[in-house]
Amino acid sequence: xxxxxxxxxxxxxxxxxxxxxxxxxxxxxxxxxxxxxxxxxxxxxxxxxxxxxxxxxxxxxxxxxxxxxxxxxxxxxxxxxxxxxxxxxxxxxxxxxxxxxxxxxxxxxx
Amino acid sequence: xxxxxxxxxxxxxxxxxxxxxxxxxxxxxxxxxxxxxxxxxxxxxxxxxxxxxxxxxxxxxxxxxxxxxxxxxxxxxxxxxxxxxxxxxxxxxxxxxxxxxxxxxxxxxxxxxxxxxxxxxxxxxxxxxxxxxxxxxxxxxxxxxxxxxxxxxx
Numbered sequence: 710x711x712x713x714x715x716x717x718x719x720x721x722x723x724x725x726x727x728x729x730x731x732x733x734x735x736x737x738x739x740x741x742x743x744x745x746x747x748x749x750x751x752x753x754x755x756x757x758x759x760x761x762x763x764x765x766x767x768x769x770x771x772x773x774x775x776x777x778x779x780x781x782x783x784x785x786x787x788x789x790x791x792x793x794x795x796x797x798x799x800x801x802x803x804x805x806x807x808x809x810x811x812x813x814x815x816x817x818x819x
Numbered sequence: 820x821x822x823x824x825x826x827x828x829x830x831x832x833x834x835x836x837x838x839x840x841x842x843x844x845x846x847x848x849x850x851x852x853x854x855x856x857x858x859x860x861x862x863x864x865x866x867x868x869x870x871x872x873x874x875x876x877x878x879x880x881x882x883x884x885x886x887x888x889x890x891x892x893x894x895x896x897x898x899x900x901x902x903x904x905x906x907x908x909x910x911x912x913x914x915x916x917x918x919x920x921x922x923x924x925x926x927x928x929x930x931x932x933x934x935x936x937x938x939x940x941x942x943x944x945x946x947x948x949x950x951x952x953x954x955x956x957x958x959x960x961x962x963x964x965x966x967x968x969x970x971x972x973x
Contacts, residue, residue, distance in 0.1 A: 730912035790958035797966035
């Protein structure tokens with residue numbers, strides 16, 4: 710137990726990693742449980758942010774270069790593009806089916 | 820703060836409250852970037868995520884609302900397996916991260932990262948940079964094409 714308190718008092722690499730792991734699993738829970746398509750999107754954004762924190766933390770603590778930050782920039786770019794397209798699709802679905810409940814979108818099923 | 824906001828995003832019953840908690844989560848992540856001395860990334864995160872993606876998300880929330888509160892799966896089979904799986908994932912990942920001996924290099928004194936990032940983007944990472952700009956162009960055209968109003972049913 711005192712090991713844990715000592716760990717809490719010296720911030721380092723593993724703190725950022727643990728935080729990003731918890732954020733990742735929160736986002737995963739949002740994707741698995743929520744029925745609204747936009748809530749699923751929010752979970753995806755949380756997951757992408759958690760991965761980004763991981764990249765930047767490793768770039769700071771375990772490498773002397775800025776490679777992790779460059780990858781983080783690319784992840785932000787791709788997340789923005791994907792969020793735009795996903796919201797366009799969701800709006801189109803809402804126009805056509807009048808619902809954003811992911812359970813009700815089963816037209817492809819027999 | 821980031822984790823508290825993330826929890827509100829995931830567990831709240833009101834979708835508008837989730838969207839605003841997402842705002843605080845993004846601010847928290849930007850603060851973490853500042854702690855990691857990644858100044859350019861922090862500002863980019865604020866501009867792109869808060870100013871762009873969050874605005875899009877709130878647009879989406881407001882335009883697809885017929886009722887104010889959206890409920891989570893109420894008591895059916897879905898919540899408990901998801902809870903077990905994500906708790907197991909979080910627990911195992913945290914345990915791994917807590918107990919490994921990470922090979923850390925000595926912390927460098929970090930000056931402004933923007934010039935160095937610019938050099939890297941136009942040097943080592945030139946190809947991904949160009950491809951990312953093409954991706955953004957395609958995403959822009961695609962999103963505008965998908966979301967316009969259909970005048971007639973075709």
